[in-house]
Amino acid sequence: MGSEIHPQTIAVIGAGTMGAGIAQVAASHGCWVHLIDINLEVLQRGLGGIKKNLDRLVEKGKLSLADREAVTSRIEPSDAIRGIERSELVIEAVIEDLAIKQGIFRQLDTTTRSEAVLATNTSSLSVSKIAEVVRDPSRVVGMHFFNPAPLMPLVEVVAGRLSDRRAIDFAVGTAKAWGKTPVVAKDTPGFIVNRVARGYYLEALRLLGEGVAGVDEIDNIMRVHGGFKMGPFELMDLVGLDVNLAVSTSVWEQMNKHPRFTPHDIQKKLVVDGNLGRKSGRGFYLYAYKHPLPAYVVDRRSFQLSLLLGDAVRTFAERAGTGRAGITEQYIFSRIMSAILNEAGYAFCENVATREDIDVAMIKGTNYPKGPLAWAEEIGHRTVRGLLRRLNESAGDGRYEPAAALAEC
Ligand SMILES: NC(=O)c1ccc[n+]([C@@H]2O[C@H](COP(=O)([O-])OP(=O)(O)OC[C@H]3O[C@@H](n4cnc5c(N)ncnc54)[C@H](O)[C@@H]3O)[C@@H](O)[C@H]2O)c1
The missing domain is CATH 3.40.50.720 (NAD(P)-binding Rossmann-like Domain)
Incomplete structure (x- = not known):
């Protein structure tokens, strides 16, 4: 009515x-x-x-x-x-x-x-x-x-x-x-879109900070394997790093500084240095040439997955349709994806919106290829939860604690 x-x-x-x-x-x-x-x-x-x-x-x-x-x-x-x-x-x-x-x-x-x-x-x-x-x-x-x-x-x-x-x-x-x-x-902080999308940006920043891969590699993985129109770093450069950081900081503060939302030091430093993305000509990429070039030099470090985490990553990737990618690609993809799916789960548990509205908002507001709650169901709650549990064991600060919504079904 x-x-x-x-x-x-x-x-x-x-x-x-x-x-x-x-x-x-x-x-x-x-x-x-x-x-x-x-x-x-x-x-x-x-x-x-x-x-x-x-x-x-x-x-x-x-x-x-x-x-x-x-x-x-x-x-x-x-x-x-x-x-x-x-x-x-x-x-x-x-x-x-x-x-x-x-x-x-x-x-x-x-x-x-x-x-x-x-x-x-x-x-x-x-x-x-x-x-x-x-x-x-x-x-x-x-x-x-x-x-x-x-x-x-x-x-x-x-x-x-x-x-x-x-x-x-x-x-x-x-x-x-x-x-x-x-x-x-x-x-509630960030309503639907600005909250659920935090996982896309923040998990990518964490992977960059851990030296797992560079900005162009991470962007490419999310475009090719996830079907996203833009990778997280390209998108932050487009939105403006200052604007994106302000939203992250605001959501984090209103969420009692929960570690899921902690703004990343890499982004803070870029903003302080005036590297705000496309609008300033430089952010994660440099826009001086016809094709943007990665401007952030990753401090690459080798990483090791425990047997159990490796298994959880492979299962997740298999079920999400990226079973043929290499393990580094699978690891990056599944960490970023699981962060988004988990946040959508929390938003649903906390009655931020209906299941349908959360999915519609992410598709229409940010061009996600699928709604995160439908995606989690497609991959299987058990698989998503299994990966988050393993990630949580190694993080130690509770940032990957699975949302109760992922326990249903
Ligand atoms: N820009 C975005 O991508 C975006 C997206 C969604 C929501 N928002 C929200 O929309 C709002 C506006 O954002 P924007 O990007 O259009 O900002 P903007 O800076 O482009 O425009 C704000 C305007 O408000 C005017 N203003 C300030 N005080 C005023 C007053 N007392 N009376 C009348 N006008 C006054 C300013 O002169 C300015 O023109 C903000 O709350 C922002 O968070 C922005």
Whole structure:
């Protein structure tokens, strides 16, 4: 019920990367949009970016000139939060800072009608905390779009501690009406995608730190054997090492610094040195030439697997369809894969989302070739658990402790 309900008029606060993208999506689906940013330059740049995106669609024949005009005419820019009394939904997309976001929600509390749904696009802050400053926090939810918003299909609708059914249904209905795929997530660190994806990055960093293989080898293994579109290091370079590290740090701190989420020193050092990935020309790779070259020199060390761990790795690889790869490739592949599958298992156990929504989120939000929970079932919970147990014995800090969800079946 309620999923067909969506707004005619909305406001988007913040016209940066995300705000402008969200405004484009809404206006393209017939919505009137107040696009608000305190920085006039950003506002103009945001509108310019939207027009450019629409022009590209016109060139490709996907949008008529009349529709382009209609979409842009539905976006009304402003440098202050005013005139939004008619907005049925407000989506806040200002910088990731709790105090600033709460300041915005305090203003929204008095400038919107009481039944308007208030959403935040935060990727790592607690929706419930942001909602604390609003008199009626039941109307506050998260609507976490992915970058670039006009292209990425996923929206994580985040249910805060006090969000009511009406607000959640309204956000879900809006995302659907705008052609997106919504999933509902509990207000927990990293929600679904930014939490489950930690395993992909952090386990790859650990393998690099242990000197098992170089960045290009690890990336290649995950592309070839895992079917991922990009390897973990290529992806971190694309996202920006600083942005990726900030999410890892935030999830780790909110997860009581559990060793599963410990940010890696290699990444911290690259960020301190200003090697932020593609945007700075250098990260794990160097982007000075036509084809990126590995820029991080691995301190390669030989490694030995115990008989039992070697067996567990081979069984896992066999069941995951990589039985013909060499043992080093199998070891790298199975460690990274098991970290992802385990985190999805924890997220499921902790009721972050339904089984289906966790899988859909990872496919639509990060382009994973399969949903991790379905993947774990395909490989077999017993096999995944067996590998994690062996890894846990050698790690000694509990970071591979298998999630209870992997004990089912
Ligand atoms: N960039 C991403 O990949 C991404 C993806 C998903 C979610 N997010 C989240 O979306 C939000 C915005 O991120 P972004 O990348 O678009 O940031 P951005 O820096 O591109 O844009 C933020 C904008 O907020 C404006 N702003 C700051 N204070 C304001 C105020 N008081 N009133 C109005 N505008 C104000 C700034 O002028 C700026 O233009 C953050 O919460 C971020 O965590 C970002």
